[in-house]
Amino acid sequence: MEFGSVSRARPHLAKTDYEPAMRWLPHILTASRGFAGPVVGYILLSGYHWIAFWLFISAALTDLVDGWLAKKLDAPKGIGDWLDPTADKCLADFTWCALWLHGWAPGWLFWLLMTRTALIAFFWWRARFSGFTYEPNL
Numbered sequence: 001m002e003f004g005s006v007s008r009a010r011p012h013l014a015k016t017d018y019e020p021a022m023r024w025l026p027h028i029l030t031a032s033r034g035f036a037g038p039v040v041g042y043i044l045l046s047g048y049h050w051i052a053f054w055l056f057i058s059a060a061l062t063d064l065v066d067g068w069l070a071k072k073l074d075a076p077k078g079i080g081d082w083l084d085p086t087a088d089k090c091l092a093d094f095t096w097c098a099l100w101l102h103g104w105a106p107g108w109l110f111w112l113l114m115t116r117t118a119l120i121a122f123f124w125w126r127a128r129f130s131g132f133t134y135e136p137n138l
Contacts, residue, residue: 023073023075023076024075024076025069025075026065026066026067026069026075026080027066027070027076027079027083029069030062030063030066030080030083030084030087031083031087032059032062033059033060033062033063033066033087033088033090034083034086034087034091035090036056036058036091037059037087037091037092037093037094037095038090038094039055040055040056040059040091040094040095041094041095041098042098043055044095044098044099044102045098045101052098056095059091063084063088066084089117092113093114096109096110096113096114097110097114
């Protein structure tokens, strides 16, 4: 077999040929980013600043990877539409809260960001139950 040729024993898989469980991997990565938010906040408040920093960076990088994997593995669409922004908000908001409690972020900035998050959640909830539909343009 030549270098770079495709093996006949294992032909190239199409997007839809992946195992059904594997197609959920992007959503698992997204959920892990959301769960990392409280962990980053706790570790930051515990005084392990470099660990919190690198965990935050690692969690933020999953945002790049999960989008790419979702397209590559043809992940189920519905859950990712709300899980991705929710995970982003959890990671960012818990981190900002810990920074504010630690004294590294001004209170006005923390409360401005929390108000923004609350307004976005309120208007999303209101639009959702009024029959408004939104199709993401990826």
